[in-house]
């Protein structure tokens with residue numbers, strides 16, 4: 001479904017080329033939980049940005065359903081992110097002036113999905129905190145709202161970039177399990193440096209210095 | 217597209233609480249961040265109120281001049297120069313030569329006193345008329361009724377109009393002119409015996425009294441045309457006809473012109489002041505907007521990462537800005553109107569000073585404010601968005 005073909009992402013570092021990703025090739029398959037494991041600075045986030053169309057590869061190609069992301073204009077790429085992708089970031093970013101449920105609805109701008117947002121938050125154990133503002137929630141609760149937002153609208157790929165980084169281990173595992181349990185037919189791509197978070201992953205690829213160390 | 221909608225539709229959850237189904241509607245941010253939108257609006261309100269208020273007050277000065285001397289719309293004044301005996305021959309000549317019909321020719325004498333204005337004393341003429349001209353003159357000045365009576369021939373008596381009575385604080389029996397008065401001297405104490413109910417400023421006495429006790433001994437001709445249009449034509453004709461001759465023609469449009477000339481420089485200064493004020497306020501608003509929008513970079517980065525386009529976010533910010541600025545401007549106009557009404561009632565009306573609380577020029581002067589603020593605010597946001605990278609937010613490289 002989502003294919004990375006020999007994609008590289010190069011940054012300029014004092015005149016020298018710095019490869020955040022070097023000729024990475026991999027495929028995200030329908031409905032799988034793909035773990036990407038690597039130490040800090042190995043290029044995990046960079047790879048995720050390439051796959052989700054937030055960054056354009058310096059060379060190589062990313063295709064979704066056979067269509068190259070680089071061939072799309074900004075608006076179509078944005079629309080792809082809105083409709084087909086879901087995101088959970090390292091930090092639980094929420095809009096401070098919106099309640100939990102309204103933050104979830106932001107991911108589904110066509111409206112009319114209050115029931116699904118309520119269901120998601122209920123499944124995430126936030127049934128009695130739907131109307132809390134972010135500053136009235138704990139860090140773990142905020143990240144669970146972010147999980148609900150990522151799952152809203154049944155995206156086909158959910159990207160999670162160290163979603164557990166701001167949580168303790170127990171809460172981290174809980175969030176990953178919830179993501180995995182509630183993703184429905186969507187594929188989950190999660191990057192982390194912590195292998196214990198990937199216990200339920202269908203597949204794990206290792207990233208070292210921007211390169212996939214073991215072919216999958 | 218949801219982010220463009222202005223009015224957030226709301227629905228209820230099973231728990232019965234209101235939820236915005238379109239949480240990114242422009243009004244949501246403004247209403248839920250009142251701590252930011254209220255000061256922004258307040259600055260605009262105050263600025264608009266200040267500009268409209270200052271202009272209205274300044275405009276009230278030339279307006280007062282026009283209002284006070286409005287009585288001269290009703291006639292064309294004719295005075296001989298150099299030879300006091302020439303009045304009657306000139307009037308006879310006009311009767312014969314005028315192509316414009318003349319309803320009545322009044323012969324009068326005048327003496328001067330002063331009225332009060334917000335910028336000090338202004339000269340005002342008391343006309344002495346013959347008995348059968350007094351009522352005609354009052355009617356012509358729009359008098360609806362007369363409290364008291366008309367001045368008797370040769371007696372130290374005067375009739376004044378309501379605004380004059382208010383302005384000078386006079387009642388029936390009060391002294392209008394007198395031997396002790398520097399500004400309105402007369403060897404006898406001239407008492408108010410009548411107050412005419414008209415908006416026009418009028419002071420009348422009998423011609424006989426002025427002939428007996430006042431200088432200069434020059435009769436003035438007052439030519440009254442049947443209609444205002446014909447009066448204007450008569451003004452122009454008389455000015456042209458007597459050009460180069462020792463005859464002074466007094467017409468209302470000269471008052472207009474003199475007033476405009478008198479205030480031309482003041483208005484130039486005012487334009488510079490208002491221009492500077494707009495500049496200062498716009499810069500301030502630009503800086504405020506810049507700060508507020510900077511505080512929202514995480515929001516913009518997050519939304520972009522989630523799949524909103526820069527264009528959508530930009531149009532949302534533009535709608536928010538337009539709402540604040542237009543609302544602030546309208547509220548400012550209402551506030552200015554309220555403030556001017558209070559000023560009119562407490563400061564101006566008691567002295568019959570003119571003030572137009574709905575002065576279109578004053579309100580028009582406030583228009584550059586919202587426009588300039590809008591341009592600066594939108595330019596600020598556009599510049600910010602141009603080099604804006606959502607990754608930076610997600611990676612916490614910018615805050």
Ligand SMILES: Nc1ncnc2c1ncn2[C@@H]1O[C@H](COP(=O)(O)OP(=O)(O)OP(=O)(O)O)[C@@H](O)[C@H]1O
Pocket residue numbers: 011012013018019020038039040041042043044045046047193
């Ligand atoms: N904007 C940039 N300019 C230059 N170099 C960059 C930039 N962003 C990332 N890099 C470099 O690219 C490499 C990969 O960065 P990336 O953020 O993808 O790592 P990561 O695996 O996500 O690390 P972490 O686990 O710490 O988040 C790093 O060496 C980093 O210094």
Ligand SMILES: [Mg+2]
Pocket residue numbers: 044045046161
């Ligand atoms: Mg990272």
